[in-house]
Amino acid sequence: MAIKHDTGIATEIIHQFDSKPELLVQVLHAFVDRYGFVSEEAIRQIADELNLSRADVHGVVSFYHDFRTTPPGKHTVMICQAEACQAMGSRELTAHAERKLRIEMHNTSEDGNVSLEPVYCLGNCACSPAVMIDDKVHGRVDAGKLDKLIDACRGSNDE
Numbered sequence: 001m002a003i004k005h006d007t008g009i010a011t012e013i014i015h016q017f018d019s020k021p022e023l024l025v026q027v028l029h030a031f032v033d034r035y036g037f038v039s040e041e042a043i044r045q046i047a048d049e050l051n052l053s054r055a056d057v058h059g060v061v062s063f064y065h066d067f068r069t070t071p072p073g074k075h076t077v078m079i080c081q082a083e084a085c086q087a088m089g090s091r092e093l094t095a096h097a098e099r100k101l102r103i104e105m106h107n108t109s110e111d112g113n114v115s116l117e118p119v120y121c122l123g124n125c126a127c128s129p130a131v132m133i134d135d136k137v138h139g140r141v142d143a144g145k146l147d148k149l150i151d152a153c154r155g156s157n158d159e
């Protein structure tokens, strides 16, 4: 779960890696483990404490898919982008999901409910295209099935 940035805790995390700029990737992973994402404040503090420019840190954050810069949603929808799923239409399915959620990959819907992420093979190639929602894998997902799955996980938030 995403929690608010705390400069004291951030300093502790950075010190665990001896403030070494060459350990930037490990520092960023530690931030994602702690906060669920790497905020703009975190990027600023990491850059200052590792004696790097913000552009350096931004460059690494944007290079790796694991480092999201916005808080994760309550649910994560991962659409497989690997070969077997692509051959069965996962790109079109991704475009459909982006339209439905009004976001692009690596982002979270405005209501904070759903994050959309790529994944590279879910071990379900025989039933492609495959999608994982939270911890559950679904096979042979078309646009209609994806809509139902997303609506169901959004509905599960209702009191």
Ligand code: FES
Pocket: 080, 081, 082, 083, 084, 085, 086, 120, 121, 122, 123, 124, 125, 128, 129, 130
């Ligand atoms: S390629 Fe998508 S599940 Fe293997």
